Amino acid sequence: MKPMDSEMLREQGHIMVDFIADYYKNLEDSPQDFPVLSQVQPGYLRDILPDSAPDHPEPLKELLHDVSKKIIPGLTHWQSPSYFAYYASSTSVAGFLGEMLNAGLSVVGFTWLTSPAATELEVIVLDWLAKLLQLPDHFLSTGRGGGVIQGTGCEAVLVVVLAARDRIMKKAGKNSLSQLVVYASDQTHSSFRKACLIGGIHEENIRLLKTDSSTNYGMPPKSLEEAISSDLAKGFIPFFICATVGTTSSAAVDPLVPLGKIAKSYGIWMHVDAAYAGNACICPEFRKHIDGVENADSFNINAHKWLFANQTCSPLWVKDRYSLIDALKTNPEYLEYKVSKRDEVVNYKDWQISLSRRFRSLKLWMVLRLYGAENLRNFIRDHVNLAKNFEDYVAQDAHFEVVTTRYFSLVCFRLAPVDGDEDKCNERNRELLATVNSTGKIFISHTALSGKFILRFAVGAPLTEEKHVTEAWRIIQKHATEFIHNKKK
Amino acid sequence: MKPMDSEMLREQGHIMVDFIADYYKNLEDSPQDFPVLSQVQPGYLRDILPDSAPDHPEPLKELLHDVSKKIIPGLTHWQSPSYFAYYASSTSVAGFLGEMLNAGLSVVGFTWLTSPAATELEVIVLDWLAKLLQLPDHFLSTGRGGGVIQGTGCEAVLVVVLAARDRIMKKAGKNSLSQLVVYASDQTHSSFRKACLIGGIHEENIRLLKTDSSTNYGMPPKSLEEAISSDLAKGFIPFFICATVGTTSSAAVDPLVPLGKIAKSYGIWMHVDAAYAGNACICPEFRKHIDGVENADSFNINAHKWLFANQTCSPLWVKDRYSLIDALKTNPEYLEYKVSKRDEVVNYKDWQISLSRRFRSLKLWMVLRLYGAENLRNFIRDHVNLAKNFEDYVAQDAHFEVVTTRYFSLVCFRLAPVDGDEDKCNERNRELLATVNSTGKIFISHTALSGKFILRFAVGAPLTEEKHVTEAWRIIQKHATEFIHNKKK
Incomplete structure (x- = not known):
């Protein structure tokens, strides 16, 4: 037995392709066999797998049998057409093929030298994508800026917090850390706070500004402006603003134009986290939501969320790549090579946390080429229209209410309170959520807005069609009836 | 056109499998077509790709043609049988299939709920691997410890530095950061220094202890002991030791037994970075190199390096998982669920930097099952034996010298100095490296040890056989002859 044999790869690769194609076929045709939210109990797998690795090889057939019987029941099917939870993390045929090809070639482009194509394709494809998003020229690789694919939005915000931190500490001194202050809204993704804490920012210096329904949580x-003035007066050093376009909770949009002006006037780094909604900005009609990005220092979208790129593909653009490199560079002798100097080539190891990196641009390139920009825009528009349909269903049912303005493919809604009893309303919505998810027929999720328990219906999975949305609403309505008519609870 | 269609996935997936199988076949059969180190010039790709993404779809056939003609020439072929640079990042048929299946299922197991199987398989498989490595019981999931798959060793060392930092700062106070001190040898991977700087540790508090040939760079x-005593006397707070088993430069081994005793006596967190060599410790004859790991707080190997797991698969075990969770947890309302409380289930989002995560245990499980432990041990032994052959070739040629003791599959060697002229010797080795790599027939890399320019020959690619090592030595010897006989330079 050898670790690599091209004919064995061929034979077993074909078997695996059929296994995966069958999975998608069955996911569509036999949804009853695939509860969208897994219904297993904690510890289920420990009971049915051996305690230790086998000494001797087991056949692929047996392994795939175990995948079907033991693993798949424990999956929450993110690619199911009836997946409406959180935000989607959508693959596509092209994204899948891109991951396959990356896994097949298995190169590690940490410096330019270790696979020039991996670096150069990333530079080029992120310029392509920046143009589709109509990002300002300073985010292109031709100036001081440029793009890099991080694994996740969490990594993206971390590296720019670090870049901004080190930039300000160069001026303010190495003991200034405890004076550094950051700003975001209370709707900002939890990864921002985590990034700040990782970077040693004091927790009490993380200002999460209050939002409410009057700005639709922007x-x-x-x-x-007030927080910055107040902090400056107290001797703090404001250095970072994280603005969000499409918050995780309710797809709220922070107003980039005025925020960017404030950031600029105080010389504060502004990062725009557009992980979900940024993808929609390849459509001209949604582009307005990132107006003002020209005053941002960095901008991020998760192409694995809603650009069909398969997992961990999070493009980040920065206005000044040297600020990233200054914070993250390493120069061990064993990685030096002739053209490794600063400007001749890009060495992406200095733009990210890890040294090692995947050839992620491959799948983004394949998605862009195999679908073309127009189809990608239409995929997104289809999802938005499906969400609009769902919003209409909710609006037409007096027992329910839509709770925030819908900008993209997320609808925030709930069973409306009866006689103004908010506590009971929260309880009923919590119960409705548990009930519909326990059917396994659909998976929706929840959030809290102004202390209210809110249901979230997010369209974005690659197989979702109108019938799935209609059916989802039917299921929600049906189970709601129990609460409405029986006055259960 | 739709983003997902099971029959299109099937059709195009089969085409891609053949493309990848052919790549491996050709890599073996027609090495002249695949210079191991890419020979392209910076900017080559920009000249041959369009400036922007296409509006309309392009056929897969055309894309694959471009991969062959435009991308592959820009690859440095890490999976080539004649790849001997850095350390290998080896795939295998099983590792490749595991990546495919992960990309196909495309679930995101950030909490237990979002795909119980993804979390539970990771817990189980890391227990399996811990047993193969004979790690102490406290690293198993059954106690306070447990394993988690990070993307890279860089992420692994970062998260444990943060866990240890936050643990000590709870005692020493939130303004103690500037007093915190860390220790490692000057051979430690650059990611350790980077992790410390990310965490806000002052650069001058990173003690990289000098090593030399007297301890074989351990x-x-x-x-x-002296550094810690001295720091304590000055009021510093020692809190972290990074020990390495198999350094990147020369595969040096830090002596874990005495280092662990010191760490324990001072209550300092000791992390063991065994990214490369740790994999070999599944073989009883190499296990001795991690004797003493029982006094470590954390232990890491890169299964993507030498356990054939394909990219970004870096198991990390910790003695106290709560220290990790305390440093990295987030609790946004939208991710809460019924059994999300601390001990009932594992939520891996709190063990790592990012929220999102891949189903990485799948490929590790597949590698362990499709090969079995005995074959994996033999793959590693084969590589070590091939390195031993190469070492013998070097030792038998009076013009060359082996410069450090070989423990695993890395040979550090050089053209020996003539008349004690070290400067000229460095220059000749530098030139020899450039010359052999420019042939495209093999790829080796270099490092510096005690100021000397050293050549590195690391065996670990999945296709490498005896004939490739013999041929590599022939090429090195042939080109060395030019320097030796012509006294060139």
Whole structure:
């Protein structure tokens, strides 16, 4: 037995392709066999797998049998057409093929030398994508800026917090860390706070500005301006603003134009986290939501969320790549080579946390080429239209209410309170969520807005069609009836 | 056109399998077509790709044609049988199939709920691997410890530095950061220094203890003890030791037994970075190199390096998982669920930097099952034996010298100095490296040890056989002759 044999790869690769194609076929045709939210109990797998690795090889057939019987029941099917939870993490045929090809070639492009194509394709494809998003020229690789594919939005915000931190500490001194202050709204993704804590920012210096329904949960520029003034007066050093376009909770949009002006006037780094909604900005009609990005220092989308790129593909653009490199560079002798100097080539190891990296641009390139920009825009529009349908269903049912303005493919809604009893309303919605998810027929998720328990219906999975949305609403309505008519609870 | 269609996935997936199988076949059969180190010039790809993404779809056939003609010439072929640079990042048929299946299922197991199987398989498989490595019981999931698959060793060392930092700062106070001190040898991977800087540790508090050939570049315990004593006397707070088993430069081994005793006596977190060599410790004859790991707080190997797991698969075990969770947890409302509480289930989002995560245990499980432990041990032994052959070739040629003791599959060697002229010797080795790599027939790399320019020959690619090692030596010897006989330079 050898670790690599091209004919064995061929034979077993074909078997695996059929296994995966069958999975998608069955996911569509036999949804009853695939509860969208897994219904297993904690510890289920320990009971049915051996305690230790086998000494001797087991056949692929047996392994795939175990995948079907033991693993798949424990999956929550993110690619199911009836997946409406969180935000989608969508693959596509092209994204899947891109991952396959990356896994097949298995190169590690940490420096330019270790696979020039991996670096150069990433530079080029991120310029392509920046153009589709109509990002300002300073984010292109032709100037001081440029793009890099991080694994996740969490990594993206971490590296720019570090870049901004090190930039300010160069001026403010190495003991200034405890004075550094950051700003975001209370709707900002939890990874921002985590990134700050990782970077040693004091927890009490993380200002999460209050939002409410009056701005549809967008960050109020006035609050930001006041917070900065107040902090400056107290001797703090404001250095970072994280604005969000499409928050995780409710797809709220922070107003980039006024926020960017404030950031600019105080010389503060502004990062735009557009992990989900940024993808929609390849459509001209949604582009307005990132107006003002020209005043940002960095901008991020998760192409694995809604650009069909398969997992961990999070493009980040920065205005000044040297700020990233200054914070993250390493120069061990064993990686030096003739053209490794600063400007001649890109060495992406200095733009990210890890040394090692995958050839992620391959799948983004394949998605862009195999679908073309127009189809990608239409995929997104289809999802938005499906969400609009769902929003209409909700609006037409007096027992329910839509709770925030829908900008993209997320609908925030709930069973409306009866006689103004918010506590009971929260309880009923919590119960409705548990009930519909326990059917296994659909998976939706929840959030809290202004203390209210809110249901989230997010369209974005690659197989979702109108019938799935209609059916989802039917299921929600049906189970809601139990609460409405029986006045259960 | 739709983003997902099971029959299109099937059709195009089969085409891609053949493309990848042909790549491996050709890599073996027609090495002249695949220079191991890519010979392209910086900017080559920009000249041959369009400036922007296409509006309309392009056929897969055309894309694969471009992969062959435009991308592959820009690859450095890490999976080539004649790849001997850095350390290998080896795939295998099983590792490749595992990546395919992960990309196909495309679930995101950030909490237990979002795909119980993804979390539970990871817990189980890391217990399996811990047993193969004979790790102490406290690293198993059954106690306070447990394993988690990070993307890279860089992420692994970062998360444990953060866990240890936050643990000590709970005691020492939130303004103690500037007093915190860390220790490692000057051979430690650059990611350790980077992790410390990310965490806000002051650069001047990173003690990289000097090593030399007298300990074969292992960290001298006496130096560590002295450094700690001296720092304590000055009011610093020692809190972290990074020990390495198999350094990147020369595969040096830090003596874990005495280092662990020191760490324990001072209550300092000791991390063991065994990214490369740790994999070999599944073989009883190499296990001795991690004797003493029972006093470590964390232990890491890169299964993507030498356990054939394909890219970004870096198991990390910790003695106290709560220290990790305390440093890295997030609790946004939208991710809460019924059994999300601390001990009932594992939520791996709190063990790592990112929220999102791949189903990486799948490929590790597949590698362990499709090969079995005995074959994996034999793959590693074969590589070590091939390195031993190469070492013998070097030792038998009076013009060359082996410069450090070989423990695993890395040989550090050089053209020996003539008349004690070290400068000229460095220059000749530098030139020899450039010359052999420019042939495209093999790829070897270099390092510096005690100021000397050293050549590295690392065996680990999945296709490498005896004939490739013999041929590599022939090429090196042939080109060396030019320097030896012509006294060139």
